[in-house]
Amino acid sequence: MPEMIWMEEELRALASEARERTLRDTDAVPGRPGYVRRGGRILLNLSSNDYLGLSQHPAIAEAIREALAAGCGAGSGASRLVTGSRTPYRELEEALAAWQRSGAALVFANGYMANCGVISALVGRGDVVFSDRLNHASIVDGIALSRAEHARYRHNDMAHLRRLLDKHKQARRKLIVTDAVFSMDGDAAPLRELVQLKREYGAMLMVDEAHSGGVFGPRGEGLCHALGVQADVDVHIGTFSKAFGLYGAYVSGSPTLIRWLTNKARPFIYSTALPPALAAGLLRSLMLVQTEGAHMRKRLAESSARFRADLREAGFAVGEGDSPIVPVIVGDNAAALRFSEALEAEGIAAVAIRPPTVPDGTARLRFSLSAAHTGEELADAAARIRDIGRRLGVLTG
Incomplete structure (x- = not known):
């Protein structure tokens, strides 16, 4: 197709730069x-x-088999707001909220959808998101989808973040977003300092524990809990695709936050729910993270x-x-x-x-x-x- 020639040209350029x-x-x-x-x-x-080697744990596989044998189905058949909200999701979310010591939790299809859905539900035009330059691509894309202004601060540079917060202190809503552990560098965000700035400027704080959940914390709750700042984090994101050894993601926070996301997070509203049997496996994995972990x-x-x-x-x-x-x-x-x-x-x-x-x-x-x-x-x-x-x-x- 002649109209697609530009793709071949771009791919050749990528290959020449060892980037394809x-x-x-x-x-x-x-x-x-x-x-x-x-x-x-x-x-x-x-x-x-x-990280914990749970992807082949026999207890998780057995939980999935048991759920299938019990007739919960290989697929949910719909969005959870239509007819797809099954008992395994509720049980998993209740266990997640207890584990995180938060008021409530909500399961998403994956971490990318969670970040895109949460950010675009919390902020919009007239708001500002303050994001570490090394944050994951899903955070960057969530900010773009939200149409909020994107204020990027230098990696872990709290002085630069403070200057940006000063510049935008009159914004309608302010959201600070960071990875807890950065996926390509392996270093950690200065969460205590972020909490202080969040309090000082009246901002919301969202922390993505994708690479720290299961790995840090007394029961694997993540770096926020390991540092004792979890109560000051407004939005806590985690994934099941890493230390949990499976697939999916969760958001935990106040009951009001979870009610808001249920009504406003488009990737949650318009996506078919995870397979119910997978939710049963995730619940078993969560138990293992807290005990054997x-x-x-x-x-x-x-x-x-x-x-x-x-x-x-x-x-x-x-x-x-x-x-x-x-x-x-x-x-x-x-x-x-x-x-x-x-x-x-x-x-x-x-x-x-x-x-x-x-x-x-x-x-x-x-x-x-x-x-x-x-x-x-x-x-x-x-x-x-x-x-x-x-x-x-x-x-x-």
């Missing part, structure tokens, strides 16, 4: 959540967000600290933080791709992250660890990463 993405079949390895199968080979998986979180924290230290000692430019996300900055797109390919040849799955996901000139290997990995596996992986880095010239020392 392609899909590759990658299968689970039954009984080994820390590994994947690709091209007939089993690889150590250092790119997954399965304690020793998993301890092991994950220790493994992450050791792995980060090993790579830093080898001479890599490793991002700061204490999360299981350990980025190694390479810089050049093509060099990051070569590094990823060399790692796969050595039995390690580690994806090269390139612009626009990260800023230009900061292409990286984003290593993402799991409690399913043993200390020995990670020590061996760190040694292989070091050797390959030297061979490719990423390490020169």
Whole structure:
């Protein structure tokens, strides 16, 4: 089709800059959540967000089977506001609200829809959203959909945020939005300082715990609870696709907030509900996060600290933080791709992250660890990463 030629031209430009993405079949390895199968080979998986290794937990699979056998159905058949609101959702939301010690909770199809739906329901024209420059794309897109003014502050720069709040202090509504743990850098937001600014300027505060839920907090509630600031967070977002090992997302907050979102969050209103059996599996996963998750979180924290230290000692430019996300900055797109390919040849799955996901000139290997990995596996992986880095010239020392 001649009218589509522009696509081919743009794709060629992406390929020339080592920025084109392609899909590759990658299968689970039954009984080994820390590994994947690709091209007939089993690889150590250092790119997954399965932080607690729950994606293959037998109790979760059994809960889903039980729900299906009980006749709850493979699909909901409609939006929850039509005929699709089933008992498993209510039970899950009640358990989420109790876990978060909030008044209520609401389940969304995924984190992208949750962020887009919540932000566009809370603010609009005449309002201002103050957003960290490294926030997830779903937050950026939610702000665009809301039609509110987007005031981006430099990453974790509270002085810059204060200046922006001063500039827009007369705005009708002010919403501060941040990731708790940043997905491509692995560092944490200064939540205590954000709470202080929120109070001072009369703003709402929304925190996305996608990469910290299940990982931090006494019962895996997230970084807000770990720091004791949860009561000052107006909107708490979390996902089930990472530490929970499944799919979906939730919002927790006051009963008034949840009533408002039920009536105003378009991705919730106009989407068919998650499969009811999945909701039953999510409820089981939530119980595991709170019970079995304690020793998993301890092991994950220790493994992450050791792995980060090993790579830093080898001479890599490793991002700061204490999360299981350990980025190694390479810089050049093509060099990051070569590094990823060399790692796969050595039995390690580690994806090269390139612009626009990260800023230009900061292409990286984003290593993402799991409690399913043993200390020995990670020590061996760190040694292989070091050797390959030297061979490719990423390490020169």
